[in-house]
Amino acid sequence: MSAGHGVPQGPQPLPGVSHVVAVGSGKGGVGKTTVAVNLAVALGRMGYRVGLVDADIYGPNVPTMLGVTRQPNVIGENRIEPILSHGVKFISVGLISPGDKPMMMRGPMLHQIIRQFLMQVEWGDLDFLLIDLPPGTGDVVISLVQTVPLTGAVVVSTGSSVALEDARKALEMFHQVKVEVLGLVENMSQMRMPDGSMLDVFGAGGTERTAQQFGLEFLGSVDMNPAVRKGGDTGMPVALAGPDSELGRNFYDVAKKVVDAAERVADAEGDVLEIS
Numbered sequence: 112m113s114a115g116h117g118v119p120q121g122p123q124p125l126p127g128v129s130h131v132v133a134v135g136s137g138k139g140g141v142g143k144t145t146v147a148v149n150l151a152v153a154l155g156r157m158g159y160r161v162g163l164v165d166a167d168i169y170g171p172n173v174p175t176m177l178g179v180t181r182q183p184n185v186i187g188e189n190r191i192e193p194i195l196s197h198g199v200k201f202i203s204v205g206l207i208s209p210g211d212k213p214m215m216m217r218g219p220m221l222h223q224i225i226r227q228f229l230m231q232v233e234w235g236d237l238d239f240l241l242i243d244l245p246p247g248t249g250d251v252v253i254s255l256v257q258t259v260p261l262t263g264a265v266v267v268s269t270g271s272s273v274a275l276e277d278a279r280k281a282l283e284m285f286h287q288v289k290v291e292v293l294g295l296v297e298n299m300s301q302m303r304m305p306d307g308s309m310l311d312v313f314g315a316g317g318t319e320r321t322a323q324q325f326g327l328e329f330l331g332s333v334d335m336n337p338a339v340r341k342g343g344d345t346g347m348p349v350a351l352a353g354p355d356s357e358l359g360r361n362f363y364d365v366a367k368k369v370v371d372a373a374e375r376v377a378d379a380e381g382d383v384l385e386i387s
């Protein structure tokens with residue numbers, strides 16, 4: 112299918128993996144990793160087989176948030192066994208960077224790592240493989256789309272104008288690399304105060320308006336809650352509390368919409384790709 116031009120191979124589907132979904136943001140610190148981790152845990156609790164690649168070279172926090180920071184085992188010559196935590200198989204750039212040193216990589220090495228994480232890790236059969244991207248736009252996404260076909264991307268933002276300004280750039284980037292945006296999530300939307308009132312910290316509603324402007328789906332909002340931060344810091348994501356919990360509910364609502372959107376995209380593509 113590829114046009115050639117000296118490129119040996121286009122992106123190849125990962126055997127046994129139904130959906131690869133990238134989680135991105137324009138701005139850093141909006142809670143992209145928190146959303147990716149809780150989404151993964153929620154999908155797992157909903158009965159889906161789920162993997163998570165932490166490709167956030169600037170802040171590989173997935174191991175901390177999932178509570179396991181040990182190195183992965185190598186099987187045989189060059190296969191890597193993903194780490195299993197809370198029902199999620201994961202691998203992280205944080206596990207290969209020694210100590211507290213920053214990850215300094217040039218493009219080709221980064222590309223190799225992304226390929227390795229996708230192709231040399233024993234993912235087994237997965238319904239969803241989520242990819243936690245670094246914030247912003249750039250190399251990792253290009254490596255990713257050159258390696259595997261993506262079902263789509265989820266973009267996380269707060270409702271603030273500056274975060275949304277950057278989220279729009281992320282939307283534009285996904286458009287340029289022909290990755291369908293499954294929808295937008297607003298994180299740290301509102302915060303419930305001890306007296307029961309809601310405090311609007313970052314401009315709640317901004318992400319939904321942005322989604323509408325772009326004709327994209329709004330996948331839901333996640334409240335700001337110190338327990339969410341604590342769950343991340345202690346390796347016990349709040350989604351573990353289940354879909355009926357005050358804390359976890361938001362993430363399950365988002366997860367259901369992601370499943371629906373991914374299946375819709377795959378069905379649309381299946382019209383072309385299905386082999387009977």
Ligand SMILES: Nc1ncnc2c1ncn2[C@@H]1O[C@H](COP(=O)(O)OP(=O)(O)OP(=O)(O)O)[C@@H](O)[C@H]1O
Pocket residue numbers: 136138139140141142143144145146167169170171172245246298299300333334335336337338339340341343344
């Ligand atoms: N809904 C929330 N309520 C409270 N704290 C949150 C929430 N979402 C994220 N946080 C906290 O905000 C901080 C930043 O979150 P996180 O690391 O997930 O952001 P990020 O967008 O992935 O950052 P980066 O990609 O720049 O590393 C973390 O301390 C996290 O625990």
